[in-house]
Structure formats: C-alpha cells, structure tokens
Amino acid sequence: MDCTTKYLSYRSTGYFTKIATDYLEANEQLNPFYQHPVSIEGIKAAIAARKQFATNRVLLTDELRKQYANISLSAKQEANLQALLSDNTFTITTAHQPNIFTGPLYFIYKIMHVIKLADELNEQLPDSKFVPVYYMGSEDADLEELGFINLGGERIRWGTGQTGAVGRMKVDKDFIRMIGLIQGQIGIYTHGNELSDLFKQVYTVGKSIQDATLELVNSLFADFGLLILIPDNAELKRSFQSVIEKELTEQFSHTAVEETIHALSKHYKVQTGGRELNLFYLTEDKRERIEFTNFKYQISNLKLSWSKEEILTELNDHPERFSANVILRGVFQEMVLPNIAFIGGGGELAYWLELKKVFELVQVPYPMLILRNSFLWMNKAQQERLHKLGFTINDSFKKQDGLLNELVRKESSKQLSISKEVEEINDVYQQLQVAAGNIDPTLSEHTKALHTKALKPLVALEKKMLRAEKRKFEAQQRQIEKLKQELFPANSLQERQENFSLLYAQFGKDWLQYIYDASKGLAQEFAVIVAE
Numbered sequence: 150m151d152c153t154t155k156y157l158s159y160r161s162t163g164y165f166t167k168i169a170t171d172y173l174e175a176n177e178q179l180n181p182f183y184q185h186p187v188s189i190e191g192i193k194a195a196i197a198a199r200k201q202f203a204t205n206r207v208l209l210t211d212e213l214r215k216q217y218a219n220i221s222l223s224a225k226q227e228a229n230l231q232a233l234l235s236d237n238t239f240t241i242t243t244a245h246q247p248n249i250f251t252g253p254l255y256f257i258y259k260i261m262h263v264i265k266l267a268d269e270l271n272e273q274l275p276d277s278k279f280v281p282v283y284y285m286g287s288e289d290a291d292l293e294e295l296g297f298i299n300l301g302g303e304r305i306r307w308g309t310g311q312t313g314a315v316g317r318m319k320v321d322k323d324f325i326r327m328i329g330l331i332q333g334q335i336g337i338y339t340h341g342n343e344l345s346d347l348f349k350q351v352y353t354v355g356k357s358i359q360d361a362t363l364e365l366v367n368s369l370f371a372d373f374g375l376l377i378l379i380p381d382n383a384e385l386k387r388s389f390q391s392v393i394e395k396e397l398t399e400q401f402s403h404t405a406v407e408e409t410i411h412a413l414s415k416h417y418k419v420q421t422g423g424r425e426l427n428l429f430y431l432t433e434d435k436r437e438r439i440e441f442t443n444f445k446y447q448i449s450n451l452k453l454s455w456s457k458e459e460i461l462t463e464l465n466d467h468p469e470r471f472s473a474n475v476i477l478r479g480v481f482q483e484m485v486l487p488n489i490a491f492i493g494g495g496g497e498l499a500y501w502l503e504l505k506k507v508f509e510l511v512q513v514p515y516p517m518l519i520l521r522n523s524f525l526w527m528n529k530a531q532q533e534r535l536h537k538l539g540f541t542i543n544d545s546f547k548k549q550d551g552l553l554n555e556l557v558r559k560e561s562s563k564q565l566s567i568s569k570e571v572e573e574i575n576d577v578y579q580q581l582q583v584a585a586g587n588i589d590p591t592l593s594e595h596t597k598a599l600h601t602k603a604l605k606p607l608v609a610l611e612k613k614m615l616r617a618e619k620r621k622f623e624a625q626q627r628q629i630e631k632l633k634q635e636l637f638p639a640n641s642l643q644e645r646q647e648n649f650s651l652l653y654a655q656f657g658k659d660w661l662q663y664i665y666d667a668s669k670g671l672a673q674e675f676a677v678i679v680a681e
Contacts, residue, residue, distance in 0.1 A: 157546075159523070195517045206487065247359050260283050287315065350364075525643055
C-alpha cells in the first residue's frame with residue numbers, strides 16, 4: 150500500500166477543545182493540574198516516581214497468564230510478559246471500553262499509539278524496558294454508547310435486552326446477525342471475508358463481550374507485543390481494596406475533585422464532577438451506584454443496604470463486586486500496572502486533569518498524560534476532487550459553508566465584496582464626526598450612532614449578494630457537501646464515527662502497519678493519510 154502522510158497541528162484542525170490544545174502547547178494555566186511534561190525528561194521523571202511505588206508485579210503477571218490461558222502468545226508478547234516481573238520494566242497504557250467490533254476508528258489509533266511510544270522509548274532509553282498495554286474498561290454499563298458501529302454511513306446496532314456491565318454481557322443471536330450485516334458491506338473487498346471470519350471466530354454465542362474483545366484485539370495486535378488487561382478480576386481488585394475502603398468510609402475523592410474543578414473551571418469547561426461516593430456495586434447483570442444516606446450504604450434499585458461494618462465485610466469477602474467509576478478508575482489502573490504514561494483522547498485528557506489530587510491522597514504515582522494520535526484517511530480520488538475544487542488538505546477541515554463562500558469568491562466574475570465601499574463610507578462618517586463634534590460635542594456621539602446604523606444594512610446586503618451568487622454554483626456545492634460527508638461524517642472527525650472494518654477489508658494487516666509507521670510517540674500532531 151502506497152500512502153503519503155501530512156501532519157497538522159491539532160489547533161489548526163478546529164476539532165479539538167481549548168483544554169486539549171492548551172495542554173499540547175504547555176499553557177502555564179494547566180501546570181498545576183498534571184505532573185510530567187510530555188518530553189523525554191518527563192518520561193525519566195515518571196520512571197523515577199514509579200520506582201518509589203511497590204507494584205505487585207507477580208500478581209499482575211499471574212493474572213495476565215490466567216487471562217491468556219487459552220490464547221497463544223506471540224514471541225514479543227511472551228517477552229513483554231516476562232519483562233513485567235522486572236523492576237526496570239514500565240508500561241505505556243491506554244484504556245477503553247469493549248466497544249463491539251472495536252467501535253470507532255480511534256480505538257485502533259490509541260492502541261497503536263501506546264505500541265509506537267513503547268517501541269520508541271525502548272530505543273531511546275535502553276536501560277529500561279517499556280511494554281504497551283490496553284486496559285479494558287469492561288465494567289462500563291453504557292450499552293447505548295458501546296453497542297453499535299457506523300459502517301459506510303450505516304449504523305449497525307446490537308438489539309440485546311441484556312443489562313449491567315457490557316463486558317459481562319454474552320454474545321447472542323442478534324449479535325451474530327450483525328456479523329452478517331457487516332459481511333454484506335465488506336465482503337466485496339480483498340480482505341473482507343478474512344475480517345468477517347475473524348469476527349465469527351471471536352464472537353461466538355455465549356461468550357462474554359470482554360473475552361471476545363480480548364481475542365479480537367489480540368488477533369490484531371499480538372505481533373506488535375500488546376498486552377491486554379481485563380481488570381474485572383477479584384484478585385486485582387483485592388489489591389485495590391484499601392482505596393475502596395477509604396472511599397467508602399471517607400468519600401475522599403469527591404472533595405479532592407471538587408477543589409480541582411473549582412480551580413480548573415476558572416479557565417476551562419470541566420468534564421466531570423463525580424459523585425459523593427464514586428463506587429458502583431456489580432452483579433452479573435447490574436452495575437448500580439452505591440449511595441451513603443442516613444449512615445447506611447444503599448443501592449435502591451437492588452433493595453440492598455449495609456451498615457459500615459457490613460459493607461466492609463462485603464468488600465473483604467467479595468472485592469469483585471465493587472467497581473470504580475471514572476474518578477477512581479485511573480487510580481485502580483495505576484495501582485495494578487507499573488505505568489508511566491497514559492494515552493487518551495481529548496475527553497479523557499480533560500477528566501484526568503481533574504484527578505491529580507485524588508492520586509496524591511492515596512499516594513499513587515500520577516502518570517504522564519499524552520493526547521492520542523489522530524488520523525484522517527482519504528483516497529487519491531478524494532484528494533484529486535479536493536484539489537480540483539481549488540482546496541488544500543488543510544482547507545478540508547473548514548466548515549462546508551465557509552468552503553463554498555471561498556470558492557464563489559474565487560470563481561465568480563462579479564463583485565461580491567463591498568469592503569472598499571464600506572471603507573469609503575467609514576472615512577466620510579469619521580469626517581462628519583469631527584465636523585459635528587466641533588459644533589457640539591454631543592453631536593459626535595450621535596454621528597457615531599448613525600455610522601453604526603448605516604453599516605448594518607450594508608453588511609446584510611453583502612451577505613445577500615454572496616447568497617444570490619452561490620445559487621450559480623450548485624454543482625460545486627454538491628461536490629463540497631459530498632466530499633465533506635465522506636471525510637467528516639456527521640460533521641465530526643472520521644475517527645469518531647467510522648469503524649475500522651472498511652479500511653481493513655481493503656488493505657488487510659498492511660493498514661495496521663501503516664498506522665504504526667505514521668504514528669508518533671511523544672511528538673503530538675494530527676496526521677492526514679492519502680492512500681494511493
């Protein structure tokens with residue numbers, strides 16, 4: 150596969166929040182909210198901090214081996230798993246829920262980013278070892294978000310009636326029906342049946358979504374050495390028990406986050422506020438909030454209630470029934486992994502910036518935060534259509550109406566701007582303002598008001614002139630609209646909408662390799678890839 154890649158700044162795309170772009174540009178307003186700058190010096194500092202924390206590496210490797218009991222490890226995975234026992238091995242981690250069929254494209258991109266960064270650091274810092282890890286957020290119960298994919302503009306949704314943690318849900322007949330729908334779309338491509346067969350292999354009736362996701366992601370990334378951790382695990386949660394107990398008895402995380410949000414919200418829109426008690430109770434088919442009221446721990450939907458002593462006994466006997474929400478999930482992740490860097494999207498970055506004090510209160514090292522790599526894929530024909538319309542790759546990120554306005558102004562033979570005339574009117578009114586003011590100072594303000602009033606209909610006239618001329622460019626308008634829909638479906642980034650299946654079906658595993666080659670580790674830029 151022949152491809153060319155162009156890199157842009159995230160800010161120039163117009164698709165990222167102020168907090169994300171300010172973080173990338175190391176805006177000093179954000180300095181209090183994170184620990185390590187995104188640099189090789191920051192990596193070294195994160196390693197030094199991590200060495201002060203005792204990670205239970207034996208527990209981690211034992212549980213990973215149990216998890217992979219029925220899966221053959223690649224040579225690189227085996228080497229990485231063995232290396233985790235060494236105190237000089239550290240992980241680079243991304244986290245994501247078990248979206249069916251991997252969900253949107255960025256699922257693939259963020260995993261490849263941890264792989265690329267780990268490989269880069271293994272070259273740059275040979276005295277340490279770095280292992281890429283995908284931490285599966287399988288306890289998420291939001292099936293509305295996780296239970297569908299967009300494929301070629303069509304939404305394919307899982308119509309199951311199951312509830313609770315999505316990772317614990319089981320593949321059913323309706324799930325198998327979706328594989329048929331996907332195959333109908335991708336089967337015409339060179340590698341379409343290969344991918345359909347993989348889906349049929351990993352998604353079998355009765356298998357949990359988290360196990361199927363493990364197998365699918367492993368099939369895609371095993372040769373890159375990626376390790377996958379499913380934290381819905383009694384023994385791993387037992388190692389997190391002290392934090393759960395602190396949250397149950399002190400509700401410490403809410404106060405910590407509330408203070409941070411107050412400071413952060415002076416400059417930015419905050420992501421999440423958490424709750425008074427940031428824990429869920431997990432059963433096979435339910436994930437319900439634990440609430441503390443009237444000196445009792447209660448789950449109203451399950452009609453459960455405990456005293457302080459009773460819930461601590463429940464925690465001791467069944468740690469697997471307790472599930473951290475977004476405020477505490479990161480602490481759990483960083484306790485069980487010897488992690489130094491976390492890679493996430495803009496939304497994840499925003500809420501992690503709220504959590505530094507939570508980590509400090511439980512004395513867990515806070516990792517370096519890195520915005521995940523982003524990509525826009527276009528084919529040669531799309532690039533040629535863009536250029537034929539007179540636009541560059543950078544222009545493609547602009548709003549559709551703005552592109553049409555630019556095109557009309559360039560292509561029209563008519564005068565569509567009255568800026569020169571407005572400038573002349575401005576000069577006249579400035580002269581009038583001086584003359585009137587010389588007679589009576591109050592007339593100066595009156596003239597200024599007349600000036601403003603006169604300009605308003607002229608601005609409206611210019612818009613009407615442009616709108617009238619645009620009607621003559623209907624063909625180009627349709628071309629721009631079609632191209633924007635292809636590259637930015639639903640007026641969003643392609644990676645936030647489309648599933649990977651169509652691209653994989655066309656290019657096979659070469660597509661994954663190209664994502665790897667185009668990925669950057671610590672250098673954070675938006676990549677536009679043109680496939681020949």
